[in-house]
Amino acid sequence: MMPHLTGFSRAELAEIFSELGEARYRADQVFRGLHRRRLQSFEEITDLPKALREKLSETATASVLKVESKYVSTDGTRRFLMKTHDGFPVETVYIPTENRDTICFSSQSGCPLKCDFCLTAKLGLLRNLTVGEIVEQIVTVLNDVYGIGEETPHGTNLVAMGAGEPFLNFENLINAIDIMSDEDGLFIVPGRVTVSTAGIVPKIYEFAKLARRPNLAISLSASTDEMRNLLMPINKRWKLDDLMQAAKAFEKTLKRGERFTFEYVLLGGVNDSIEQARALAALLARYDLVRVKINLIPHNPAEQLDYHPPEPERVAAFKNELESLGVSAYVRTPRGRDIYAACGQLAAKAGSQ
Numbered sequence: 001m002m003p004h005l006t007g008f009s010r011a012e013l014a015e016i017f018s019e020l021g022e023a024r025y026r027a028d029q030v031f032r033g034l035h036r037r038r039l040q041s042f043e044e045i046t047d048l049p050k051a052l053r054e055k056l057s058e059t060a061t062a063s064v065l066k067v068e069s070k071y072v073s074t075d076g077t078r079r080f081l082m083k084t085h086d087g088f089p090v091e092t093v094y095i096p097t098e099n100r101d102t103i104c105f106s107s108q109s110g111c112p113l114k115c116d117f118c119l120t121a122k123l124g125l126l127r128n129l130t131v132g133e134i135v136e137q138i139v140t141v142l143n144d145v146y147g148i149g150e151e152t153p154h155g156t157n158l159v160a161m162g163a164g165e166p167f168l169n170f171e172n173l174i175n176a177i178d179i180m181s182d183e184d185g186l187f188i189v190p191g192r193v194t195v196s197t198a199g200i201v202p203k204i205y206e207f208a209k210l211a212r213r214p215n216l217a218i219s220l221s222a223s224t225d226e227m228r229n230l231l232m233p234i235n236k237r238w239k240l241d242d243l244m245q246a247a248k249a250f251e252k253t254l255k256r257g258e259r260f261t262f263e264y265v266l267l268g269g270v271n272d273s274i275e276q277a278r279a280l281a282a283l284l285a286r287y288d289l290v291r292v293k294i295n296l297i298p299h300n301p302a303e304q305l306d307y308h309p310p311e312p313e314r315v316a317a318f319k320n321e322l323e324s325l326g327v328s329a330y331v332r333t334p335r336g337r338d339i340y341a342a343c344g345q346l347a348a349k350a351g352s353q
């Protein structure tokens with residue numbers, strides 16, 4: 001495949017251009033064209049000489065993802081089903097809220113982990129996404145929402161919570177986030193990005209050491225090894241104790257005012273009882289984890305899974321119990337359920353267009 005220039009940082013592009021005998025400012029023009037202006041072909045970067053645009057079009061590419069379908073929810077959520085150049089599915093979801101937008105992107109096509117409540121798990125791992133494929137998801141969504149060439153609105157948040165386990169594609173993910181934070185490009189700073197892991201413990205330690213790191217979310221969903229083994233089999237590889245020790249080590253690296261998140265998918269009748277809320281609070285207390293918040297995610301219905309959503313009263317009771325025990329808890333409102341864009345529903349059937 002020809003090199004996909006959207007996946008190169010400004011410095012890497014400068015190096016490539018110098019090898020081609022081109023001036024550095026040309027590399028900057030290309031970077032700005034692909035990221036700040038979000039152009040998806042070299043032809044459109046009209047501040048470049050025609051001969052250079054032609055040369056680039058012959059030797060490289062500015063776009064490798066094809067939008068196969070797009071679904072718009074009644075709540076404004078948009079779900080994009082894309083394909084890589086070699087035919088693998090990539091899903092990205094745009095979620096508008098009053099003050100900010102959130103784009104939920106994928107780090108892998110499919111996922112090798114086998115979380116029992118997740119439809120993506122049924123696909124298995126198809127392949128890791130490249131740096132360019134990660135960045136291009138965001139470019140494509142922003143162009144769809146705001147129009148090509150319009151400035152990226154400040155306030156766009158990114159979450160690596162689509163398909164895949166981000167920490168199993170660590171290097172590409174971090175490089176993509178670095179590129180997206182460039183102020184000459186999309187300018188989405190790491191503080192507005194959240195990476196969610198199912199618990200790849202060694203990578204939590206590695207992530208903690210990054211100089212400019214995004215926010216961390218750890219998907220927990222259970223407070224005992226027994227339950228977590230059932231729901232998230234990655235727990236058989238790294239037990240709750242390993243995970244909580246890594247979380248504690250991460251907490252120690254937080255800067256003033258920072259917190260991190262534990263996600264807890266609430267499955268009706270499975271892990272949503274008051275006793276389980278108490279056990280969760282006790283687990284956090286056992287490891288003296290205080291700079292954390294819990295995001296409660298009521299399970300979204302999906303025909304192919306055996307679980308069902310929790311009763312709203314149980315969700316409220318679970319949250320209240322945590323709060324009464326001094327743990328900050330938030331309930332994530334399901335978005336885009338009608339188009340199968342909600343958490344755990346990716347890879348479900350297409351939904352209505």
Ligand code: SF4
Pocket residue numbers: 111112113114115118119120121162163164165198
């Ligand atoms: S919840 Fe995330 S990590 Fe688990 S199988 Fe689904 S995509 Fe993979």
